[in-house]
Amino acid sequence: MKARQSRPAALVIPAAIGLAFLTIPLAGLLLQAPWKDLPHHLLTPEIQAALKLSLVCATLTTALCLTLGIPLAWLLARADLPGRGFLRALVTVPLVLPPVVGGVALLLVLGRRGPVGHYLDSWFGISLPFTTAGVVLAEAFVAMPFLVISVEGALRAADSRYEEAAATLGASKLLTFRRVTLPAIAPGIIAGTVLCWARALGEFGATITFAGNFPGETTTMPLAVYLALETDPDAAVVLSVALLAVSIAVLACLRDRWISGPR
Amino acid sequence: MTLDADLRITRDAFALDIRLTVRPGEVVALLGPNGAGKTTAVRALAGLDHLSAGHVRVGDHVWDRPPKVFVPAERRAVGVVFQDYLLFNHLSALENVAFGPRARGVPRARARTQARAWLATVGLAEHAGARPRTLSGGQAQRVALARALVTQPDLLLLDEPLAALDASTRLHIRAELGRHLRDYPGRTLLVTHDPLDAMVLADRLVIIEAGRVVQEGPPTEVARRPRTDYIAHLVGLNLHKGTADGTTVALDGGGALIVAEPAAGPVHVAFPPSAVGLYPRRPAGSPRNTWPVTVAGLEQHAHTVRVHLAGSPSVLADVTPAVVAELRLAPGTQLWAVLKATEIQTYARG
Numbered sequence: 001m002k003a004r005q006s007r008p009a010a011l012v013i014p015a016a017i018g019l020a021f022l023t024i025p026l027a028g029l030l031l032q033a034p035w036k037d038l039p040h041h042l043l044t045p046e047i048q049a050a051l052k053l054s055l056v057c058a059t060l061t062t063a064l065c066l067t068l069g070i071p072l073a074w075l076l077a078r079a080d081l082p083g084r085g086f087l088r089a090l091v092t093v094p095l096v097l098p099p100v101v102g103g104v105a106l107l108l109v110l111g112r113r114g115p116v117g118h119y120l121d122s123w124f125g126i127s128l129p130f131t132t133a134g135v136v137l138a139e140a141f142v143a144m145p146f147l148v149i150s151v152e153g154a155l156r157a158a159d160s161r162y163e164e165a166a167a168t169l170g171a172s173k174l175l176t177f178r179r180v181t182l183p184a185i186a187p188g189i190i191a192g193t194v195l196c197w198a199r200a201l202g203e204f205g206a207t208i209t210f211a212g213n214f215p216g217e218t219t220t221m222p223l224a225v226y227l228a229l230e231t232d233p234d235a236a237v238v239l240s241v242a243l244l245a246v247s248i249a250v251l252a253c254l255r256d257r258w259i260s261g262p263r
Numbered sequence: 264m265t266l267d268a269d270l271r272i273t274r275d276a277f278a279l280d281i282r283l284t285v286r287p288g289e290v291v292a293l294l295g296p297n298g299a300g301k302t303t304a305v306r307a308l309a310g311l312d313h314l315s316a317g318h319v320r321v322g323d324h325v326w327d328r329p330p331k332v333f334v335p336a337e338r339r340a341v342g343v344v345f346q347d348y349l350l351f352n353h354l355s356a357l358e359n360v361a362f363g364p365r366a367r368g369v370p371r372a373r374a375r376t377q378a379r380a381w382l383a384t385v386g387l388a389e390h391a392g393a394r395p396r397t398l399s400g401g402q403a404q405r406v407a408l409a410r411a412l413v414t415q416p417d418l419l420l421l422d423e424p425l426a427a428l429d430a431s432t433r434l435h436i437r438a439e440l441g442r443h444l445r446d447y448p449g450r451t452l453l454v455t456h457d458p459l460d461a462m463v464l465a466d467r468l469v470i471i472e473a474g475r476v477v478q479e480g481p482p483t484e485v486a487r488r489p490r491t492d493y494i495a496h497l498v499g500l501n502l503h504k505g506t507a508d509g510t511t512v513a514l515d516g517g518g519a520l521i522v523a524e525p526a527a528g529p530v531h532v533a534f535p536p537s538a539v540g541l542y543p544r545r546p547a548g549s550p551r552n553t554w555p556v557t558v559a560g561l562e563q564h565a566h567t568v569r570v571h572l573a574g575s576p577s578v579l580a581d582v583t584p585a586v587v588a589e590l591r592l593a594p595g596t597q598l599w600a601v602l603k604a605t606e607i608q609t610y611a612r613g
Contacts, residue, residue, distance in 0.1 A: 164309075164336070165345060165351075166362070167335070167337045168309050168336045168337075168339075168341055169342075169363035169410070170363055170366040172337055172366075173337075175366055179351075179362070183351075183353040
């Protein structure tokens, strides 16, 4: 018989505790969920509204992030910019910033008295805080760096000589980007999109700070979970299970990249 | 409409300073060791890098003249075959070839028709739908050539076009490339470090070392009078045209050689000077290729002496200084040359 590999207890015990710590709460959530009443809870108008709002906002956020984030990633990866390292660091700040701080910052700048919000209000009559548009902005602030980092990494890994080959064939920079670069980095874009969408869906801190909590307008799923916990704990559990299901679906989308590990 | 390039590029410690002209229909080979500046020259001609000084122009069109004029790659009428081809992997062979015309504003249907015609020209009509990854090296090379030629460029740049192929594919693709280059009316610059590619495909050689031209001229001229040891070694190759019939090749310049591999029709035969043996009298036994020669000249190289021999055929032989002394080699000496059939490479000349 093959000798068993020795596994020192000093490593195995903390590892087992760590594993239990990460999995037991989720298992508990599934065990405690009022499965019989699940359809009933999910079909209440408030939860329907929150669910719909969350999906719509996360999707709009992702669209916004793709529109702005892919060109930004291209700029960081390809353009010969002075201070590119500094710009890259700036982009990653929202990754490590507590989201509530992001919410406060947005409120300060885009609020009615803020340096930007003031003009939006007086020139266009637009007020962003405490609106559905505000939810999208708050989510985008937090989620966009995930997309940018993912796409920039893919761009840097892609061989830029293919872009030169396209240039010698007469393709403009924009055409090259569309027909050569984008297809080459498609996997990175998909991964970034999924991450960005999931992050937007779960956003809580920046949203509640900047957009407040108005059912049907700014109350997304995470906000609804938090509120329901005080009034209707069963509903909170049901909503949590729904979000857990979404998260697992996201992982399933990314399984080739992460779960299987390095090949 | 001659390509006239005065390429001067200074980068860090490296300086390229070469003058190139290529006439319409002409194939010029830029030959040199690694690091000589061949790729730098190609990139500057393609419009991927800027010149530091000098100029690039085709006829009246100025492509680059610092500091004022620089036409970027996408607006130059160039076609480039890159060493590893750089075919777009997400597009079929057909779409790869159609990419150039599409980028230059040709409507989709017409671009596809042109691409299909070019794929047929390079013998890949039935692979139009294939992804580049599924093609063999030789097939990928032909797609790359079709992609570069479909836009009818004024200047065709071939950057080590055969380097990525294995030896047997290479012979075949080289002959085929030669055929396509003869049909191409524009100017071709072939960059290579392989003297055989250069000698077979080019009308003129330009040899560079460390960013400078060290010699240029027709292949036979360069081979006959190499100016540096590097060139002597590089082009020190006996290359003859002839017509094969089985294992016998009748040479165009007179004489005949027996080769190991049977062939038919027009061929090139090549063999290194080191393969030619020299004897004072006709050797006994029956070596397949034996013929009388006269020493026309001697050239001292680092460790060998290159002997120019007049006869049918006239050949170069490399011998050691000891042999020179032993045979008392001097211009006018009469000798017998011997060459083994197995030392001779034969390939079709299309």
